[in-house]
Amino acid sequence: MVAKADSTPSEQVHPLDHLIRTDRIPHIWCTGCGIGTVFSSCLKAMISSGIDLEKTCMVSGIGCTGRGAGYLNLDSFHTTHGRAIPFATGLKLGNPNLNVIVFSGDGDLFAIGGNHFIHGARRNIDMTVICVNNLIYGMTGGQVAATTPVNAKTTTTQSGNPDAPFNLPLMAWASGATYVARWTMLHIRELTACIEKALTRSGFSFIEVLAPCPTNYGRRNREKSLETLRLYRDKTIIKNNADPSELDVDFQKGVILGEFVDRERPTCIENYDRTCRAF
Amino acid sequence: MRPAVLTGEHYITGDEACAEGAMAAGCMFFGGYPITPATEVAEHMSVRLPEVGGTFIQMEDEIAAMASIIGASWAGQKSMTSTSGPGFSLMMENIGLAVCTETPCVVVNVQRAGPSTGLPTMGAQGDMMQARWGSHGHYEIIALSPSSGQEIFNQTITAFNLSEKYRVPVLLMTDEVIGHMSEKVVIPNASEIRTISRPKPKGRKDRFKLYQPAENGVAPMPSAGDGYKIHVTGLTHDERGYPVMTVEAQAEMTDRIVRKIRDNRHDIIMTDSYNLEDAEIILVSYGISARTSLAAMHMARSSGMKVGFLKLNTIWPFAEEKIAELAQRARAFITVEINYGQIHLEVMRSATGRADCHLVGHAGGTVITPEQVMAKIKEIY
Ligand SMILES: Cc1ncc(C[n+]2csc(CCOP(=O)(O)OP(=O)(O)O)c2C)c(N)n1
Numbered sequence: 001m002v003a004k005a006d007s008t009p010s011e012q013v014h015p016l017d018h019l020i021r022t023d024r025i026p027h028i029w030c031t032g033c034g035i036g037t038v039f040s041s042c043l044k045a046m047i048s049s050g051i052d053l054e055k056t057c058m059v060s061g062i063g064c065t066g067r068g069a070g071y072l073n074l075d076s077f078h079t080t081h082g083r084a085i086p087f088a089t090g091l092k093l094g095n096p097n098l099n100v101i102v103f104s105g106d107g108d109l110f111a112i113g114g115n116h117f118i119h120g121a122r123r124n125i126d127m128t129v130i131c132v133n134n135l136i137y138g139m140t141g142g143q144v145a146a147t148t149p150v151n152a153k154t155t156t157t158q159s160g161n162p163d164a165p166f167n168l169p170l171m172a173w174a175s176g177a178t179y180v181a182r183w184t185m186l187h188i189r190e191l192t193a194c195i196e197k198a199l200t201r202s203g204f205s206f207i208e209v210l211a212p213c214p215t216n217y218g219r220r221n222r223e224k225s226l227e228t229l230r231l232y233r234d235k236t237i238i239k240n241n242a243d244p245s246e247l248d249v250d251f252q253k254g255v256i257l258g259e260f261v262d263r264e265r266p267t268c269i270e271n272y273d274r275t276c277r278a279f
Numbered sequence: 280m281r282p283a284v285l286t287g288e289h290y291i292t293g294d295e296a297c298a299e300g301a302m303a304a305g306c307m308f309f310g311g312y313p314i315t316p317a318t319e320v321a322e323h324m325s326v327r328l329p330e331v332g333g334t335f336i337q338m339e340d341e342i343a344a345m346a347s348i349i350g351a352s353w354a355g356q357k358s359m360t361s362t363s364g365p366g367f368s369l370m371m372e373n374i375g376l377a378v379c380t381e382t383p384c385v386v387v388n389v390q391r392a393g394p395s396t397g398l399p400t401m402g403a404q405g406d407m408m409q410a411r412w413g414s415h416g417h418y419e420i421i422a423l424s425p426s427s428g429q430e431i432f433n434q435t436i437t438a439f440n441l442s443e444k445y446r447v448p449v450l451l452m453t454d455e456v457i458g459h460m461s462e463k464v465v466i467p468n469a470s471e472i473r474t475i476s477r478p479k480p481k482g483r484k485d486r487f488k489l490y491q492p493a494e495n496g497v498a499p500m501p502s503a504g505d506g507y508k509i510h511v512t513g514l515t516h517d518e519r520g521y522p523v524m525t526v527e528a529q530a531e532m533t534d535r536i537v538r539k540i541r542d543n544r545h546d547i548i549m550t551d552s553y554n555l556e557d558a559e560i561i562l563v564s565y566g567i568s569a570r571t572s573l574a575a576m577h578m579a580r581s582s583g584m585k586v587g588f589l590k591l592n593t594i595w596p597f598a599e600e601k602i603a604e605l606a607q608r609a610r611a612f613i614t615v616e617i618n619y620g621q622i623h624l625e626v627m628r629s630a631t632g633r634a635d636c637h638l639v640g641h642a643g644g645t646v647i648t649p650e651q652v653m654a655k656i657k658e659i660y
């Protein structure tokens with residue numbers, strides 16, 4: 001909270017308040033949840049990037065993270081589960097002057113919506129995709145996700161997850177994303193800087209943010225919120241430009257964070273103009 | 280580079296007529312996925328849209344196609360997609376999103392025989408009930424059904440106009456036969472084509488409520504980037520567009536999306552009447568089967584039988600008042616459709632026992648012949 005020196009608490013205004021639908025607060029996120037921190041980092045980056053906020057939209061799918069769009073005091077769209085990217089694709093192609101941000105969960109973007117992610121990146125649609133990866137389906141009460149670590153307990157893998165999780169930056173890189181980064185919600189300064197960069201560059205940008213879900217992941221895997229944050233501090237390695245194939249999320253081995261991909265490629269609209277609209 | 284309206288006489292397929300109708304209506308965005316027998320609509324749009332500065336995109340599946348046209352609509356564009364049975368099924372969840380968020384858009388279903396992959400290259404009319412309530416929840420929707428290339432052209436324009444006017448997805452239910460058949464289509468001068476665009480909000484932006492209906496029950500609709508700071512959600516929401524998880528909000532929202540269609544049904548429901556005045560038997564049909572029925576009616580009349588024909592151009596909302604009124608005078612209805620009785624059940628419901636209701640239908644793959652209809656007329660006359 002930043003307050004004027006002479007103000008009473010009720011007059012205090014948070015510097016991000018104008019970007020939040022304060023009439024919708026309290027929000028739904030649990031105590032200790034990491035989503036809110038990522039959301040406010042995103043808001044800070046939106047301000048510091050200097051982009052035209054009147055022309056900025058946020059699109060979410062469904063999930064705890066997907067509720068993000070509903071708290072943003074700008075044009076915002078809360079769509080269907082997994083479909084934020086194709087919705088955002090229509091929005092961007094329908095009005096190329098819009099800045100489009102997709103803010104959604106790992107289940108939304110990579111299980112039910114995985115195919116859309118691949119194709120959004122392949123087409124290099126000019127948008128910033130922020131994925132809060134809490135390793136679980138939060139909203140529906142803690143079922144296994146495509147990002148859940150092997151052996152982790154979830155309500156649908158009560159003896160441990162038999163399957164291997166996705167390496168999201170590797171998938172983004174292979175699909176053609178032109179900007180790829182990963183941080184945890186503890187690395188707020190780096191995260192904000194990367195979101196800011198993603199917002200001001202063109203092309204398909206992807207930022208994965210590891211964040212705790214104490215309610216549905218932590219509790220079942222004997223990991224208190226604070227312990228998750230300790231892992232984020234002690235078991236992460238910052239390594240910009242790391243080889244995408246090394247980027248599995250395995251805290252035993254250490255999880256690599258940083259900016260991994262920053263490359264130029266014509267965007268979907270540039271390609272369309274060049275090939276289809278050149279008469 | 281050609282203009283949006285290709286004034287003149289053309290000899291084109293129904294699918295191409297559909298694309299040209301969309302162009303004439305002001306469509307600027309098409310998101311689609313190939314499927315027989317609707318592919319030609321997409322192919323034609325891929326050529327035509329860039330000519331007027333519009334955008335065509337082939338998405339990765341029909342779920343994405345449907346999501347993309349809703350997004351484009353909120354970007355301010357008239358948008359559409361086209362598909363057939365399997366793709367129509369995949370679009371259902373997002374058709375519901377468009378209903379709930381009151382998003383104008385047009386979905387064309389060039390019907391083929393189902394269920395499942397069915398007969399991809401052969402026509403049917405088996406998706407009429409899916410058009411009604413294929414997405415979950417209770418809602419009203421608009422569905423039209425043309426029966427020729429010319430009608431496909433005209434009704435595609437009507438579909439856009441109704442969707443813009445009532446902020447609802449409009450389903451254009453054609454079929455493989457008229458979609459693939461080449462016929463003469465006359466495209467009038469641009470100045471003779473009436474197009475409607477969604478109502479835009481006026482007044483103070485800070486007092487604006489996204490779902491506050493105007494007099495006709497439909498709320499004005501801003502686009503993203505207009506400065507209204509809208510929130511659009513598929514959750515149950517109040518007039519501001521904010522999620523509200525209560526029984527009251529659910530009733531209020533559902534009421535609005537249902538009432539705006541029901542209360543304006545006289546503007547939406549279009550039928551054509553043939554020889555109904557003295558008819559003892561009335562054929563009821565739509566789409567390709569309307570042509571069969573018209574021929575059968577002429578055959579019956581020339582052998583002195585008092586047979587009339589009610590052609591349904593709007594399928595949903597259903598012309599139940601018209602049927603109820605006719606049921607007071609006619610002895611029987613024969614519904615002619617390429618399925619095992621979908622609109623037939625609606626006719627029965629609307630006739631409320633006052634007239635006998637019969638069906639001439641089959642499982643699909645070919646048209647119904649006038650002789651098959653005649654046989655039924657003779658049987659019950
Ligand atoms: C088509 C469909 N299937 C299932 C659901 C139920 N559902 C809601 S959110 C969700 C998963 C959310 O997980 P994630 O995307 O990781 O977001 P989180 O809640 O963890 O932030 C599921 C399965 C749904 N809303 N729609």
Ligand code: SF4
Nearest residue numbers: 029030033064138213
């Ligand atoms: S369930 Fe998990 S992800 Fe959802 S709000 Fe609670 S802590 Fe956050």
